[in-house]
Amino acid sequence: MIELKNISFSYANNCENSGLRRIDLTVKKGELIILAGKSGCGKTTLTRVLNGLCPQFYPGNLTGSYSLDGQDALKMPIHQLGTMVGSVFQDPRSQFFTTNTTDEIALGMENIPLERAVMQERVKAVCTQMNIDRLLDRRIFPLSSGEKQLIAIASICAMEPKVIVMDEPSANLDIESTYRFGDIIRNLKAQGKTIVIAEHRLYYLMDVADRFFCIQHGAIVREFSREEMKSLPSAEVHTLGLRTPDLYQMAFQQMPSAATDEVVLETQGLHKAFDGTVVAEHLDFVCHRGEIVGIIGPNGTGKSTFGRIFAGLLKENSGEVFLFGHKTRPRERMGKVWYIPQDLDSQLFGEDLVDELTTGAPTDEKRNARARTILKALELEEYAEQHPATLSGGQKQRLALGVALMHDAPIIILDEPTSGLDGANMRNVSQIIRKLAGMGRTILVITHDAECALSCCDRAIRLENGAITDDFPIHSVDILLDKIGYQSCGQRGVCYSGT
Numbered sequence: 058m059i060e061l062k063n064i065s066f067s068y069a070n071n072c073e074n075s076g077l078r079r080i081d082l083t084v085k086k087g088e089l090i091i092l093a094g095k096s097g098c099g100k101t102t103l104t105r106v107l108n109g110l111c112p113q114f115y116p117g118n119l120t121g122s123y124s125l126d127g128q129d130a131l132k133m134p135i136h137q138l139g140t141m142v143g144s145v146f147q148d149p150r151s152q153f154f155t156t157n158t159t160d161e162i163a164l165g166m167e168n169i170p171l172e173r174a175v176m177q178e179r180v181k182a183v184c185t186q187m188n189i190d191r192l193l194d195r196r197i198f199p200l201s202s203g204e205k206q207l208i209a210i211a212s213i214c215a216m217e218p219k220v221i222v223m224d225e226p227s228a229n230l231d232i233e234s235t236y237r238f239g240d241i242i243r244n245l246k247a248q249g250k251t252i253v254i255a256e257h258r259l260y261y262l263m264d265v266a267d268r269f270f271c272i273q274h275g276a277i278v279r280e281f282s283r284e285e286m287k288s289l290p291s292a293e294v295h296t297l298g299l300r301t302p303d304l305y306q307m308a309f310q311q312m313p314s315a316a317t318d319e320v321v322l323e324t325q326g327l328h329k330a331f332d333g334t335v336v337a338e339h340l341d342f343v344c345h346r347g348e349i350v351g352i353i354g355p356n357g358t359g360k361s362t363f364g365r366i367f368a369g370l371l372k373e374n375s376g377e378v379f380l381f382g383h384k385t386r387p388r389e390r391m392g393k394v395w396y397i398p399q400d401l402d403s404q405l406f407g408e409d410l411v412d413e414l415t416t417g418a419p420t421d422e423k424r425n426a427r428a429r430t431i432l433k434a435l436e437l438e439e440y441a442e443q444h445p446a447t448l449s450g451g452q453k454q455r456l457a458l459g460v461a462l463m464h465d466a467p468i469i470i471l472d473e474p475t476s477g478l479d480g481a482n483m484r485n486v487s488q489i490i491r492k493l494a495g496m497g498r499t500i501l502v503i504t505h506d507a508e509c510a511l512s513c514c515d516r517a518i519r520l521e522n523g524a525i526t527d528d529f530p531i532h533s534v535d536i537l538l539d540k541i542g543y544q545s546c547g548q549r550g551v552c553y554s555g556t
Contacts, residue, residue, distance in 0.1 A: 092104070103255070158196075352503040429441065466498075
């Protein structure tokens with residue numbers, strides 16, 4: 058179905074660090090392959106070549122040959138290629154063209170075009186299969202990131218292309234949605250679809266993927282069968298910068314907590330609702346200096362709202378928020394609580410990475426030196442002169458954390474800080490979070506990432522339907538996975554729902 062021979066690509070503006078070097082890749086019809094590797098290694102660029110965005114949308118120099126179902130894909134106009142290769146991007150908002158969920162799912166079929174009755178039937182079938190009927194006929198932009206991702210996936214599945222290319226499709230999904238997405242992948246493969254997924258999370262694909270390709274610096278350096286990947290030693294997984302293929306094999310070492318008895322953040326009867334939908338219902342919560350608390354729970358349950366209220370970005374309807382024992386209004390919390398949202402592009406303003414870290418404060422040599430030290434710690438030093446918009450999704454995550462490190466707020470809230478991060482950088486970020494806690498800062502980590510929570514959090518609270526349903530210390534892998542709803546079916550490392 059897909060045959061790449063000696064494919065190389067470099068971006069025209071030279072500001073991208075993730076070009077390709079002499080890629081040879083053959084994917085059979087009905088095969089599912091996984092592209093893995095560190096952030097910025099070239100996975101996204103390879104998906105862009107497959108769907109024609111490189112070089113037809115992203116200008117650059119492309120050499121080599123690309124055959125798709127026996128045709129020369131490099132000679133196809135992008136609209137023709139788009140009917141054969143469906144794409145789910147890393148940031149689902151970048152592929153939305155409507156403001157209504159049902160319209161968005163149907164839009165691609167309208168462009169083919171299909172009969173109205175066929176479109177209606179496919180929309181219904183896909184949404185039933187994905188269990189997202191509740192998301193139909195909704196405004197897109199108020200949805201959570203995970204819900205937006207599900208709409209993007211549904212819009213592509215409804216078009217029924219021969220090849221489906223996905224870039225980090227599970228990055229914003231909670232554990233239950235990830236299982237459901239895994240079921241969707243199985244069904245698509247059973248239908249004979251050829252599927253290419255660039256992914257950091259591997260565990261939910263271990264029973265369905267045929268081959269895994271590890272990419273480094275734009276080149277394929279290793280290829281693994283499913284069984285080879287399952288049996289890969291943890292030390293080698295870490296050396297390659299990958300995520301674990303089996304969450305039960307996550308290394309866990311109980312780290313000394315930096316938490317003290319001093320209460321720095323407390324809520325009493327916190328309540329918040331939007332258009333009659335309650336997202337925080339009379340919540341009582343306490344957090345201590347130096348503590349790292351994971352905020353977990355399903356997509357759309359109010360975790361991000363929780364964080365924005367703490368930071369003073371949203372006003373609570375009722376209840377109280379106390380900082381260091383003092384009742385505070387929203388504007389009094391700004392600056393004392395630093396919130397890093399999921400939507401990173403909305404908060405990147407600098408001309409380059411150093412400028413991004415020093416924006417909003419007087420610039421001097423000492424501050425610039427501190428910024429460069431932070432960039433080095435986050436493995437971003439070599440990109441210091443680049444514009445933040447040119448970074449990969451994982452690199453932007455690390456840059457946003459760097460902005461928090463430059464800030465002196467005693468409380469930092471990180472909303473999905475490891476979304477889009479490879480294994481090496483996830484572990485690196487987790488270590489930095491622990492160092493911050495050791496310096497007396499209090500960290501709240503809103504996350505769906507079990508590896509992140511296990512690596513850095515002292516305790517976790519679970520939010521569901523606006524209420525705290527659990528509050529527990531993280532003492533072991535099994536306890537955390539049980540609390541977040543991780544399921545092992547038949548054997549560890551094979552995780553999916555419905556069996």
